[in-house]
Amino acid sequence: MSTSPENNEKVYVCRCEEVTLEEIDEWIDRGYDTVEELKRVLRVGMGPCQGRGCQDILMREIAKKTGKPISEVAPATVRPPVKPIKIGLLAEGGDE
Amino acid sequence: MEWKSNAEVVIVGGGIIGVSTAYYLAKHGVKDIVLIEKGTICGGSTGRCGAGIRAQWGTEMNCRLGIAALDIFEQLDQELGMSVGLNQGGYLLVAYNEKELETLRNGMLLQNSLGIESRMMTLSEAREICPGLAAEDAVGFFFHARDGHADPFLTTFAYLEAAKRLGVKCYRNTECTGVIVRDNTVQGIETSNGTISAPIVINCAGAYAQIVARMAGIELPNWAERHEIMITEPVAPGVCPCMLMSFSGNYYIQQRPHGSIICGMSPQGHPEDFENKTTWQFIEAMSKTLVRLLPRTKGIRIARQWSGLYDMTPDAQPVIGETDVKNFYHSTGYSGHGFMLAPVAGKILAQHITGQKPDIDFSMLDYRRFSRGEHIRESNVV
Numbered sequence: 001m002s003t004s005p006e007n008n009e010k011v012y013v014c015r016c017e018e019v020t021l022e023e024i025d026e027w028i029d030r031g032y033d034t035v036e037e038l039k040r041v042l043r044v045g046m047g048p049c050q051g052r053g054c055q056d057i058l059m060r061e062i063a064k065k066t067g068k069p070i071s072e073v074a075p076a077t078v079r080p081p082v083k084p085i086k087i088g089l090l091a092e093g094g095d096e
Numbered sequence: 097m098e099w100k101s102n103a104e105v106v107i108v109g110g111g112i113i114g115v116s117t118a119y120y121l122a123k124h125g126v127k128d129i130v131l132i133e134k135g136t137i138c139g140g141s142t143g144r145c146g147a148g149i150r151a152q153w154g155t156e157m158n159c160r161l162g163i164a165a166l167d168i169f170e171q172l173d174q175e176l177g178m179s180v181g182l183n184q185g186g187y188l189l190v191a192y193n194e195k196e197l198e199t200l201r202n203g204m205l206l207q208n209s210l211g212i213e214s215r216m217m218t219l220s221e222a223r224e225i226c227p228g229l230a231a232e233d234a235v236g237f238f239f240h241a242r243d244g245h246a247d248p249f250l251t252t253f254a255y256l257e258a259a260k261r262l263g264v265k266c267y268r269n270t271e272c273t274g275v276i277v278r279d280n281t282v283q284g285i286e287t288s289n290g291t292i293s294a295p296i297v298i299n300c301a302g303a304y305a306q307i308v309a310r311m312a313g314i315e316l317p318n319w320a321e322r323h324e325i326m327i328t329e330p331v332a333p334g335v336c337p338c339m340l341m342s343f344s345g346n347y348y349i350q351q352r353p354h355g356s357i358i359c360g361m362s363p364q365g366h367p368e369d370f371e372n373k374t375t376w377q378f379i380e381a382m383s384k385t386l387v388r389l390l391p392r393t394k395g396i397r398i399a400r401q402w403s404g405l406y407d408m409t410p411d412a413q414p415v416i417g418e419t420d421v422k423n424f425y426h427s428t429g430y431s432g433h434g435f436m437l438a439p440v441a442g443k444i445l446a447q448h449i450t451g452q453k454p455d456i457d458f459s460m461l462d463y464r465r466f467s468r469g470e471h472i473r474e475s476n477v478v
Contacts, residue, residue: 030257036136040143040249043354048329048399079400080374084329088394090383 013061014054016047024058028065035059035076045076048084100265102293104128105449106285108272108308109300110135111142112248112435113427115255116442117300119176122262124450129264130294132287134271134304138252141302142435144372144404146325146348146360147251148339149436150187150243151212154203154475157413159210160456161437166242168439178254181247183353188222189238189476190231190342197236199475204238214240225338228392234342243339245350248435255442272301275312275424282312282424296449298425303370303405305415305428314419317466318429321408322367323360324378326401328393330355336390341478347385348478357396359386362478372403406432411471416445416461425449426463432477 011021019042027041035058038044044058045051051058055075063070104126107114110133118131133139149169151162172180191197207214217237223229225239256266267289274286275297284293301308303320335357339350349359361382363375379401386393409415409429414437416427427445430437444454465471 032253034136036139036143040138041253046400048397050400079402080376081379081398081401084397084399085379086395086397087328087383087386090380090398091387091394093380093383 013057014044014047016049016053017043017045019044019054021061024061025065028062033062033066035062035074038062039076050079050082051076097265097267099290100130101291102128103130104294105130105296105298106292106294107131107298107300108285109133109302109305110137110266110268111140111300111302112138112252112255112438113302113430113441114300115252115259116438117298117427117445118264119255119259119262120442120446121449122259122264124446124452126450127263129259130292131259131264131266132270132272132285132292133266133268136268137256137266138249141404141407142248142252144325144402145248145435146350146358147245147248147435148187148243148341148348148350149246150240150339152187152189152203152207152214152238152240152243152476154199154206155413155472156206156210157460158433158474159207159212161440163210163212164440164456165437168443169246172251172254172439176254176258178250178257180251180254181353182244183246184242184244185338185350186225186239186241187243187339187341188217188226190234190340190345191236191238192234192342192344194235196344200236200238203476207240212240213242214238226336226340227334228390229340230389230391239338245339245352251435251438272308272311275308277312277421277424280420281422296423296425298427298445300427302428302434303407305407305426309419309426312419312421312424314421314424316415316426316429316463317410318415319368319408320370320405322363322369322371322373322403323406323432324363324374324401324403325358325360326379326382326398328357328396329399331357331396335393335396340389343476343478345385346478347382347389349386349389356399357393360478361385370405372405374401374403407434408432410466410473412474412477413471414441414461415463416441416458417448417463419463431474
């Protein structure tokens with residue numbers, strides 16, 4: 001499936017942080033062609049879903065625009081706790 | 097990008113200190129600057145930091161640097177042509193015992209004498225700034241309204257993009273593997289992608305700076321210290337509008353304009369290694385602190401935790417200046433405060449290198465102060 005917009009409507013790649021395909025392409029063109037750098041400059045993948053919804057699309061877009069095989073596009077590091085956890089629940093933790 | 101094997105200045109490190117130094121050198125007329133970064137830009141300590149900005153310091157030098165950096169931050173969007181996400185909600189420092197109160201009060205008097213308008217507060221005044229603050233066990237509060245926070249990513253990229261417009265070349269995924277020295281004078285560097293000859297080399301390698309320094313035979317007493325940090329999902333504003341910080345309480349907490357709450361504390365035992373590891377003990381301890389100080393945070397979710405490295409010095413003040421190897425400069429050892437000091441750090445070193453009088457005389461930040469035993473320890477550090 002192509003990620004290119006067929007019309008002028010905005011295509012949201014990262015729904016948590018509302019990052020569009022257009023913004024991603026613009027920053028890849030400026031040389032920010034790694035997941036880590038795009039994440040830092042656009043917050044793509046930094047929302048509550050932690051990139052579960054958008055990282056594959058982002059990696060595919062980097063591969064497409066740079067001509068690299070997708071196997072050479074590194075994903076972002078996985079940061080705990082992976083799924084958001086309530087502070088109150090964590091604060092109840094006791095010593096062993 | 098075509099490889100440049102010659103430059104006027106080579107900068108090692110693509111964090112905030114490196115890009116700021118590159119920008120101000122280019123702005124002061126240096127034409128041929130190359131910046132190298134072993135990983136990705138903003139991928140080290142800068143991209144992992146809490147990104148607070150403050151002038152409430154305990155030493156005169158840190159106060160001078162802090163307020164000068166704030167002056168620059170307040171104009172930085174216009175200077176660089178891109179928003180750096182500055183948000184001035186102030187820093188509220190919390191004292192929990194009489195000794196700490198005295199230290200912070202002395203700090204405030206020093207700050208006031210240098211034009212920093214920090215002031216002491218009661219709990220009820222503190223609650224006007226940070227509603228819902230449950231710090232009944234505190235003995236006093238100090239506040240400076242111009243302190244705050246900026247986006248570390250946007251600030252770094254804004255400096256880099258502005259530097260590139262002035263002709264600075266930047267090579268990522270390029271590691272410094274050697275510093276070339278002849279007749280006690282720097283000649284350039286070896287990298288994982290080739291040699292760059294340059295009459296001036298600046299070491300901005302952050303937590304790795306002592307490794308780069310050693311390549312030229314310079315011993316820095318710096319060390320890397322791992323600190324953990326976490327951030328919540330974005331929530332409505334007003335949870336913690338200022339930076340809430342305590343040195344004895346060992347925490348800093350702030351809600352970003354984006355809505356997420358970022359917070360950290362120093363780890364027990366201060367692990368001295370280069371591993372950006374995370375522990376469950378940290379999120380549990382940090383969550384207990386959050387619920388105790390700001391009970392309404394208990395229903396907010398933690399989205400992510402990570403860690404980063406402080407590049408520590410024995411006095412928690414930076415190392416800026418030339419070394420025993422001629423034209424081999426350092427701008428490092430920011431001890432957890434490199435992001436907030438970067439605008440002024442880059443500017444004064446660029447002024448010095450281009451033969452101008454620096455806005456702040458930084459000669460006391462010479463690394464030889466440690467061997468001479470002239471250093472004074474900064475007290476205001478988490």
